[in-house]
Amino acid sequence: MSPSPAQQLDRMITGYWISQAIYAAARFGIADLLKEGPRTAADLAETTSTDAGALYRLLRALASVGVFAEDSSGRFALTPLAEPLRSDVGQSKRALALMSGDEQFLTWADIEYSIRTGKTAFEKVFGQPIFEYLGEHSDKAAIFDEAMTAIHGRETRDVLAAYDFSDTRVLADIGGGNGSNIIQILTDYPALQGILFDLPHVVERTRDRIASAGVSDRCQLIAGDFFRSVPAGADTYFLRHIVHDWDDEEALTILRHCYTAMPSDGRLLVVESVIPPGNEPFTGKLLDLVMLLIPGGKERTEPEYRSLLARAGFELSRIIPTATELSIIEAVKR
Numbered sequence: 365m366s367p368s369p370a371q372q373l374d375r376m377i378t379g380y381w382i383s384q385a386i387y388a389a390a391r392f393g394i395a396d397l398l399k400e401g402p403r404t405a406a407d408l409a410e411t412t413s414t415d416a417g418a419l420y421r422l423l424r425a426l427a428s429v430g431v432f433a434e435d436s437s438g439r440f441a442l443t444p445l446a447e448p449l450r451s452d453v454g455q456s457k458r459a460l461a462l463m464s465g466d467e468q469f470l471t472w473a474d475i476e477y478s479i480r481t482g483k484t485a486f487e488k489v490f491g492q493p494i495f496e497y498l499g500e501h502s503d504k505a506a507i508f509d510e511a512m513t514a515i516h517g518r519e520t521r522d523v524l525a526a527y528d529f530s531d532t533r534v535l536a537d538i539g540g541g542n543g544s545n546i547i548q549i550l551t552d553y554p555a556l557q558g559i560l561f562d563l564p565h566v567v568e569r570t571r572d573r574i575a576s577a578g579v580s581d582r583c584q585l586i587a588g589d590f591f592r593s594v595p596a597g598a599d600t601y602f603l604r605h606i607v608h609d610w611d612d613e614e615a616l617t618i619l620r621h622c623y624t625a626m627p628s629d630g631r632l633l634v635v636e637s638v639i640p641p642g643n644e645p646f647t648g649k650l651l652d653l654v655m656l657l658i659p660g661g662k663e664r665t666e667p668e669y670r671s672l673l674a675r676a677g678f679e680l681s682r683i684i685p686t687a688t689e690l691s692i693i694e695a696v697k698r
């Protein structure tokens with residue numbers, strides 16, 4: 365029998381019970397501890413310096429929703445839903461669980477403030493903007509980078525399937541973060557040169573990844589601040605999940621810097637969720653709340669992107685859908 369509307373609402377209201385239980389399992393690295401085989405809660409509690417009874421209750425609750433499973437001898441094992449919580453698997457979700465359950469959860473607790481004022485609850489709770497905070501907390505910044513891969517990792521494949529970069533000579537990934545995007549594009553296009561531009565502390569962490577991916581000779585790493593300028597020298601400027609982090613005036617500053625850096629026949633690719641009209645489910649509509657609460661940005665509709673780009677001197681030429689909710693918004697200089 366399908367749940368009644370009241371039961372569905374109950375699940376929505378208490379959804380954080382599950383998300384925070386997953387956070388706790390991620391915090392104590394339980395999935396990593398089970399990769400060699402099932403273990404009892406008592407054994408896991410000894411390794412993690414936790415309370416055996418409380419840890420048992422946590423794992424039993426998670427097993428009830430398919431994350432871990434308890435066998436008849438009381439040992440817990442990984443399940444398909446628990447596997448991605450291991451930190452050593454491709455596109456691990458552990459960092460996402462840590463980021464969501466920690467600062468983000470505390471920020472969501474203050475959603476009333478953001479809705480009342482239109483301002484970011486993150487700054488109210490943590491006393492500074494998110495990217496400044498990450499600059500001062502290297503452990504959190506490393507988790508943020510990993511979480512970006514967990515959320516956006518497969519998007520690069522979808523962008524590559526939807527967009528042909530063969531006539532691009534130099535691609536600048538503005539706010540390129542941990543490099544997962546540019547590494548994939550450079551790997552698929554061996555004649556392409558790349559520039560990864562991001563804040564100094566991010567570029568430092570990304571250098572090793574670029575080297576171990578074997579693309580250092582084709583990828584220039586440039587540290588800077590896109591509110592001051594972006595590097596010249598590319599023909600394609602690629603901004604994925606950058607414009608949505610900022611309000612219109614801030615986004616305009618970044619776009620205008622791209623305009624200045626670009627040659628007259630250059631291309632701008634803004635990769636974002638474009639909010640569709642109507643009531644259909646669309647993750648971007650929820651991510652929009654994350655943007656409101658945390659960095660102070662927003663997800664935008666097609667008319668909003670068209671007008672923002674026009675104010676920065678661009679003409680929106682095409683919106684190319686991908687296999688996910690993400691679209692590639694292509695713009696040229698007017």
Ligand SMILES: C[S@@+](CC[C@H](N)C(=O)[O-])C[C@H]1O[C@@H](n2cnc3c(N)ncnc32)[C@H](O)[C@@H]1O
Pocket residue numbers: 495512513516538539540541542545561562563566588589590591603604605606609
């Ligand atoms: C939401 S992440 C997106 C990362 C990457 N483009 C992706 O799609 O995975 C935003 C990125 O913008 C970078 N960033 C934030 N403020 C910046 C600034 N003032 N100048 C340059 N990069 C900045 C952050 O360090 C981060 O890597």
